[in-house]
Amino acid sequence: MKNRIVVIFGVILILGVLLSVIVFKVSGSVDSTYIEGCTPYNIDIKRGESSTVNIIWKTKDKCSGYIVYGSEMKDLDMVAVDLDNEITSKEHQVVIKGLVSSKEYYFSIVSDDIDYGKSGLPLRFSIDSL
Secondary structure, eight states, X not given: OHHXXXXXXXXXXXXXXXXXXXXXXXXXXXXXTTOOTTOOEEEEEEEOSTTXXXXXXXXXXXXXXXXXXXXXXXXXXXXXXXXXXXXXXXXXXXXXXXXXXXXXXXXXXXXXXXXXOBTTBOEEEEGGGO
């Protein structure tokens, strides 16, 4: 009788752990299931040739998109646009040229006239960190 209770308890415990792992994996997925409209997702910053950086992102809907950037967080005074895709697109790629490799830069994605960063702040990168 005691062994049967231990086995039943062990099976319940194992099933609970498996169910928790499955639920956690699904809820923590990087999938874009809950992204809507022109909100950028899958943002990727890649080092290009010499002093160039490629910033790539996607949107669920066809949206206009560009990058505002600068070397100071509160002064994003330069603009980079997607020259390869149509005016509105679901896939966006911006190439920024002429950057100093050791300098930090800040940028925000502007998608359909809404500014997107991280918690309201611009994202940060340097060529040396990529």
